[in-house]
Amino acid sequence: MFRKIVKMNILLVYPNINGQFQIQMGLASISAVLKQAGHRIDLFDTTFIVSGSFEEVSVQFMKRFDEVLAKFKEKVSSSKPDIILVGIRSLEFDFATKLLREAKTNLPVIFGGQHPTVSPEEVIKSDVADYICIGEGEEAILELIEKLESNEDVTKINNIWVKKDGKIYRNPVRPLMKNLDELPFPDWDIFDARHVSTIGKFETSRGCPYSCTYCINSYMQKIYGGVGGYHREKSIKKTIEEMEQFLKKFPQVNYIWLIDETFTLNNDRVKDFCEQYKEKIKDKFNVKFGCMTRPEVLSEEKCQYLKKAGCVEIAMGIEMGNETYRVEMLDRKMTQQSIINAFLMAKKSGIKTYSFNMVGFPNETRKDIINTIELNRKGKVDEIQVTIFYPFKGTSLRDFCEENNLLDLPRNEVGSYYEKPVIKNPNLPKKEVMGLFRTFTIYCKSPKIFWPFIKIMEYDNLVSINLSRIANTFIKQGFKPKAFGIFFDYAYNNVLKVPKLLDKLTILI
Template identity: 25%
Template sequence: MSEERNIVLVYPKTGMDFGSTVAPPHSLLSIAAPLHKEGYRIEIIDQRVDTDWQDKLTTGLNPGTICAGISCMTGTQIHFAIEIAKIIRKATGGKVPIVWGGPHPSILPQQTLESQYVDMVCVGEGDMVFYELVKTLERNGSLAAVKGIGFKKDGKTVVNPPEPLIDMENLLPVPWELINVESYVHPDMYLKSSRILDIGQTSRGCPFNCGFCCSASLRMRKWRAMSVEKSLKAITEPVKRFNLDGVWIRDDEFYIDRDRANKICEQIIREKLNIRWYTSGTRVDVFNKASDKQIAILKQSGAYVLKFGAESGTNRILKLVNKGITVEETVKANLKAKKHDIIPAFALMIGFPTETFEEVNNTVGLIFRLKKDNPKAQFEAMAIYTALPGTPMYEFALQHGLKPPENLEGWVDWNFDEYDLAGKRIPWFDAKQRQMLGNISYMSVLANALPNAIDSINNVFIRRALKISYAPISAYYRFRLKHKLYGFSLDLVLIRYLRKKIFYRSHMRLK
């Protein structure tokens, strides 16, 4: 790498990194795009796929490196991000600034800055924030003039006013040439196609205010979309360039503007892309308002799967979290998807403050009700509510005994799909109840989510062997969930131990 005008960007492991769970590091690609366009040398290192990531990191850092950037979510990724930051510090003698960005530094910029492994943070969307920061660092300018960043000055942390949200029409194309795209092309857990790629977003944000979600604070409840023409280009270009037979569109709310979504679908049909696709989120109430004609166009364009945030099997909890839907609407959406032969994939959550175990059972029972109504229905890992600063329900959680971590390292085990035996994340439940909630979450992974993930492993031999051998295990955990057998289980203790050792703390890769 040249020793002039170069930037090193690193994406840490997230924990469960295999198959189609390993998507391109879009957070890094988006901030790299403006700088790459101007001729800066960008080295993107992905700890999830680069077996020689440490060598690439140390060789990528040189006297010409302007800064090193790390993208980070709350939870396990912090553990690996700190590991990366330590290597950068040692390799550069502290001469290269370490910039953290992503959801966690955005919701807790000041606390993140207090870490010795953080020099600066980008808050919120970093597309132009990071660009301006790099330009300022290159000319030794004043950090106080850069909107949307936090930094240290005279032993204190400083967080500047935010940068306005970017106009999606000004968003640059994904600079695919900066990564080995084949590392992110997989068979898909839902679409059952062989060459699926997460192509990024055609819209950003969400206008709703769900109590558990940080989108409202990060993007100010503003939904912004690319034009139909720009969206179509973002889809067709990688499909043709990489010979894809399917795509994942990462939008939080792709279908919220049904007219725009239908126009994109009509263009996909006209282009004869012959792909299957799905998006990150679709609301059941929005889907229920769609006409049969609109859904037929959606399906004809290749939308074989729609992901729905059902969240709970109890209307009281749905009202508590301000979801804006009812259980009955979820049931209706499931039947509507069945009518149009679209696979619905539902996300559910348990462990809210004031939630009773009767209500938890209702949520577990909703799985089997939806599956009975529609055998093709799929289910993601059942999350355990995990309060985050900046979310609408955070103060409510504090009122019910939550004591959040006081430093960056304390958030390492703040995972929504993990046990909370110590009572740090859900202290409103007693020890026995917390164990049962953890068992439910794990059993949902083992019964539903893991079998789907196995289908996305690239190695055909490993995929088939695991699928055959795992079938009776999956059936066992489905039985336990159905019959509410959530009590202490030695097998889950062992699985939890292995999961932490293999995925949360090691660099093992399963392709």
């Protein structure tokens, strides 16, 4: 499918300001396609320049920007690329443009990924952008690279917008690749081995068929003409072959995570996958796996297939505990009881459960957040993730925020889902949202007799903030040596250096 041509040197850039440790699958796939076509690929990856917890790493990027910039210049100098390709999500755009602007490489730059897709005008008008790729990029970026190499016209490539001679050429998207089996295996080798560690990440399908209002998938469905064409599946055979090759290359891996948003969508497909996985992966490599799905597409039968095949964790979104709000505002049409039943069903099958939750939705109330906490408690969720709602461009909930003058976005700041609310809410002050964000898991995991004490941790002062961090550490890690190590490391760097804080803690206790 991909014709081999004269080589170009291409530098991929991964501005990973949220500290995601796993391989970035989009760049891995693009790299594999370009390498298969004969190009030389290098990667500048910020992950291990600035590392830390998700909650803290994004703030550190701006504090240590000069260090990142120096390393980027070194990489450009040693790699000698002909072109730079940057993959960005929305929260990475400001950082990436600042990096390129100050590096002054004088090289052509392609932007691809989520943010150019949902906000193409903003990205193409950036002073550091020459080309942007909208939507899936394997075929489009390869076509662009080939035509640049052969000095052909690049202004009419579907999915590609071009800025040339003061004019912007805006092209429509091409039909989605239907047969995902035609893609080569992702290029794992381009990433630092620390990205792999003991976990492998795989996709068995692309595109979620649902339309949650806070998610980019609804926008992707619109630009590609509907739900039916956006969700596509790899063959189980190709997926298993990819896993086998990966595990032979990285024998230390003992866990596989499936990144499909709704893995259990189709009963027959789940059964087929589980049978092949058990035979060719679990029994041969002794590697277990986890997956994501939605409560309404999980069943006892699917849980039995998953458990037998070696599934040890299922992650599902709760997001919001107010059923009316969830259905009408988030377009998540599931009942309270169906959510509870799904988590209990997985737990009954012996599979660990993990929930996704958000706080800080438009016009959300304190009671709504408490209801979200209650759903986690009733579902007896094992592990809980909570993030702060962010109004991503291209989503209908972003449109709602704009129409109702709720946006309160900082300018030129690195942000994350863990940093602070970015919308105005007449029902809930930002400080209260942050307090509930910090204590969300503590409320979920603690007997209600302790709730009055937990409320103290919601307060916006150093004592309460540090108490909540300590409590969250021990809830997540348990009373193990690792937890004590995390606690003492945090205490040394953040508590002991604060004057009189220990005196305040002693008085409070």
